[in-house]
Amino acid sequence: MKPWLKKALVCLGVVLLAGCLAFVLLPPKGTIPILNYHFVVLEERSGHTSLEVSTKQFEKQMWFLRTFGYRPLSIDEFYEIKRGAQPPRGREVVVTFDDGNQTYVEHALPILKRFEIPSVNFLVWESSEHRLHGGMNLNTVRSLAGEPMVSFGSHTLNHATLTEADLARVRDEIIQNKEYLEDFFRRPIRYFAYPSGAFDEEIPRLVEEAGHDLAFTTSWKHVPEGQRQTSVTITRVKISPRDTLVTFWFKLSGLIQLRHELKVLLR
Numbered sequence: 001m002k003p004w005l006k007k008a009l010v011c012l013g014v015v016l017l018a019g020c021l022a023f024v025l026l027p028p029k030g031t032i033p034i035l036n037y038h039f040v041v042l043e044e045r046s047g048h049t050s051l052e053v054s055t056k057q058f059e060k061q062m063w064f065l066r067t068f069g070y071r072p073l074s075i076d077e078f079y080e081i082k083r084g085a086q087p088p089r090g091r092e093v094v095v096t097f098d099d100g101n102q103t104y105v106e107h108a109l110p111i112l113k114r115f116e117i118p119s120v121n122f123l124v125w126e127s128s129e130h131r132l133h134g135g136m137n138l139n140t141v142r143s144l145a146g147e148p149m150v151s152f153g154s155h156t157l158n159h160a161t162l163t164e165a166d167l168a169r170v171r172d173e174i175i176q177n178k179e180y181l182e183d184f185f186r187r188p189i190r191y192f193a194y195p196s197g198a199f200d201e202e203i204p205r206l207v208e209e210a211g212h213d214l215a216f217t218t219s220w221k222h223v224p225e226g227q228r229q230t231s232v233t234i235t236r237v238k239i240s241p242r243d244t245l246v247t248f249w250f251k252l253s254g255l256i257q258l259r260h261e262l263k264v265l266l267r
């Protein structure tokens with residue numbers, strides 16, 4: 001065998017071995033990826049925006065989670081781990097949706113139910129029209145709230161970018177949406193997601209004071225450089241229509257989070 005071919009085969013073997021090890025060992029226990037979706041649309045309608053994942057793609061991803069031993073958690077189960085009441089067992093994952101829209105009910109939920117995967121959807125209550133943003137049917141949503149696999153959280157009153165609003169408005173956006181949703185569902189709303197992921201130093205404190213146990217941003221880019229995430233600045237990974245199963249795995253692997261934590265350590 002020619003020496004260059006031998007070297008190439010050795011390199012290939014090392015890369016394959018490293019890939020297999022990463023696939024089995026990542027994410028490390030305690031690193032829980034939080035997946036962020038918006039719309040799940042029919043194949044022919046997908047790809048118009050970066051927020052639209054096709055039913056086929058979503059189905060493959062949920063299949064992937066179930067086939068490769070991931071443990072999809074409800075948001076309440078995630079909270080129990082986050083506050084230290086339950087230890088992580090490894091390979092946990094949380095599936096979240098923003099904006100509350102009809103595609104969640106029509107396309108995402110049937111797939112989630114088939115694979116027995118819990119999810120949480122962060123809702124915007126349009127108080128002036130007394131309805132949910134995204135045209136979700138109120139009766140459907142109310143009945144879904146009684147299902148153990150479905151949870152709802154708050155996403156402000158007008159989907160306002162909170163960093164662009166004054167403090168009084170920020171308070172209203174956070175508190176009023178929570179109150180409207182609690183009044184509608186007749187149960188506490190304990191989880192929150194920042195519209196567009198945006199927050200500053202003050203906003204997470206207001207979210208916590210309003211009675212939310214957890215709050216989610218969109219990506220690491222919203223967490224100030226060198227800062228750890230807290231229970232009210234939890235990062236998520238956005239799943240886009242361009243994701244293949246390989247990039248889906250990369251987002252699940254926790255490597256993005258590890259890279260950030262390494263940066264914090266090295267500061």
Ligand SMILES: [Zn+2]
Nearest residue numbers: 098099195196
């Ligand atoms: Zn949103």
